[in-house]
Amino acid sequence: xxxxxxxxxxxxxxxxxxxxxxxxxxxxxxxxxxxxxxxxxxxxxxxxxxxxxxxxxxxxxxxxxxxxxxxxxxxxxxxxxxxxxxxxxxxxxxxxxxxxxxxxxxxxxxxxxxxxxxxxxxxxxxxxxxxxxxxxxxxxxxxxxxxxxxxxxxxxxxxxxxxxxxxxxxxxxxxxxxxxxxxxxxxxxxxxxxxxxxxxxxxxxxxxxxxxxxxxxxxxxxxxxxxxxxxxxxxxxxxxxxxxxxxxxxxxxxxxxxxxxxxxxxxxxxxxx
Amino acid sequence: xxxxxxxxxxxxxxxxxxxxxxxxxxxxxxxxxxxxxxxxxxxxxxxxxxxxxxxxxxxxxxxxxxxxxxxxxxxxxxxxxxxxxxxxxxxxxxxxxxxxxxxxxxxxxxxxxxxxxxxxxxxxxxxxxxxxxxxxxxxxxxxxxxxxxxxxxxxxxxxxxxxxxxxxxxxxxxxxxxxxxxxxxxxxxxxxxxxxxxxxxxxxxxxxxxxxxxxxxxxxxxxxxxxxxxxxxxxxxxxxxxxxxxxxxxxxxxxxxxxxxxxxxxxxxxxxx
Numbered sequence: 001x002x003x004x005x006x007x008x009x010x011x012x013x014x015x016x017x018x019x020x021x022x023x024x025x026x027x028x029x030x031x032x033x034x035x036x037x038x039x040x041x042x043x044x045x046x047x048x049x050x051x052x053x054x055x056x057x058x059x060x061x062x063x064x065x066x067x068x069x070x071x072x073x074x075x076x077x078x079x080x081x082x083x084x085x086x087x088x089x090x091x092x093x094x095x096x097x098x099x100x101x102x103x104x105x106x107x108x109x110x111x112x113x114x115x116x117x118x119x120x121x122x123x124x125x126x127x128x129x130x131x132x133x134x135x136x137x138x139x140x141x142x143x144x145x146x147x148x149x150x151x152x153x154x155x156x157x158x159x160x161x162x163x164x165x166x167x168x169x170x171x172x173x174x175x176x177x178x179x180x181x182x183x184x185x186x187x188x189x190x191x192x193x194x195x196x197x198x199x200x201x202x203x204x205x206x207x208x209x210x211x212x213x214x215x216x217x218x219x220x221x222x223x224x225x226x227x228x229x230x231x232x233x234x235x236x237x238x239x240x241x242x243x244x245x246x247x248x249x250x251x252x253x254x255x256x257x258x259x260x261x262x263x264x265x266x267x268x269x270x271x272x273x
Numbered sequence: 274x275x276x277x278x279x280x281x282x283x284x285x286x287x288x289x290x291x292x293x294x295x296x297x298x299x300x301x302x303x304x305x306x307x308x309x310x311x312x313x314x315x316x317x318x319x320x321x322x323x324x325x326x327x328x329x330x331x332x333x334x335x336x337x338x339x340x341x342x343x344x345x346x347x348x349x350x351x352x353x354x355x356x357x358x359x360x361x362x363x364x365x366x367x368x369x370x371x372x373x374x375x376x377x378x379x380x381x382x383x384x385x386x387x388x389x390x391x392x393x394x395x396x397x398x399x400x401x402x403x404x405x406x407x408x409x410x411x412x413x414x415x416x417x418x419x420x421x422x423x424x425x426x427x428x429x430x431x432x433x434x435x436x437x438x439x440x441x442x443x444x445x446x447x448x449x450x451x452x453x454x455x456x457x458x459x460x461x462x463x464x465x466x467x468x469x470x471x472x473x474x475x476x477x478x479x480x481x482x483x484x485x486x487x488x489x490x491x492x493x494x495x496x497x498x499x500x501x502x503x504x505x506x507x508x509x510x511x512x513x514x515x516x517x518x519x520x521x522x523x524x525x526x527x528x529x530x531x532x533x534x535x536x537x538x539x540x541x542x543x544x545x546x
Binding site: 102103105137138 | 299300301346348370375376377378379380403409410411412413414415417468470471472534
């Protein structure tokens, strides 16, 4: 019984024990320049890393599954870090939360495999986009909805959305400057529903999209295109043409960041907490 | 056919035409010292009256159906004023909205009878109170929910709520200093439901109460009492005893204002817009 110790790769040196901690986080993105740390900017990653550093200054860099843009919210971002300080995950959760501002919270912490990479492990992501189309402006949650100048045709939007489901080259739905090699992604689900949002009953339309990954600004360009169809400015068939064109100008505008929320991240079986 | 002109009371003098305008309003009460105008305080009534005065400096005092407290919100407050300036109600709505801050909005304006009194005409009011009982703190809508230290027993709260439905003397559920003559009110409906709130799925409990009128702080004391039962600090039967006691200390604490929202006001047939 001299087989390899399954923890061998995890603790290269008995003198320096390490613990890999996975986190699920929620945040209101209004006050932040996005997830990704940047010099001279207030970012979500920066705030969470600073909270961790208060507890363990030797912890390695925090990594997140999704680089949400400035103003984008999350109900379920996944992140991970490696610590030199060994603590129960529930203690980590409380300790980090005690050092975070009110608009960021750790929903859950768990002990992950040493190899856990939040980017690689995220095999499916789901986003929600909130559109508000009542003629009277909203007074609640103004920084969570994109207000429309006139009511949208939900049935037309839903019909157009069907063209995007499946595996496609989404070049038309990516900010043009991107250098990513493959533009092929799979959308598993794309729903458009009139929603009974708590404070705006019937006044919101929620677009939810789930896929194996998204190009830069892809969800926001999909929503910007759907809004043009909902407003009657483009026919339903235009979405099929926009997709086939593989050319950014063929699609609609990029919807504003503040209507977008990262809803859930599905991890691969090896990484499930 | 020299009978009384039904408009006679409305226009006492042909040289000074008047128009009575009814308003339905929504507001986020977070930044206000309540509805009622007060010297040296920022109030919702004060803001709306100032917006009207910009358009017609001779308009009479604005009157509202409900004196919501500091921090209380409204999805549907009713108010009315009499103007010397005759305009289409839709024009009034747009003009007032153009002069209001982002957290107050006129949902609707209509031409009301000269005798329309928003207090007298309000024959039924409905409120919602939002409780949040997830162990992890909320990051969205923090100023619209009352956070609980532990999960609440909704079934027990619902059972206890049943004791309050109907016509009762609600002395136990009124702030003690009140001088109102009769303490008898009728609750038509009182529901307690685990809610799928947009950003806190399953983490909120909504208490909704509809009645012909409410004593001072009555909804908040009902909610404070229900929360004690939900937390297991009092048995279900305690609510019946608290009601029967007709004595403020027999009931629970007053729930904080910010979880409360005025949901709708039902006007009598003569006043319906």
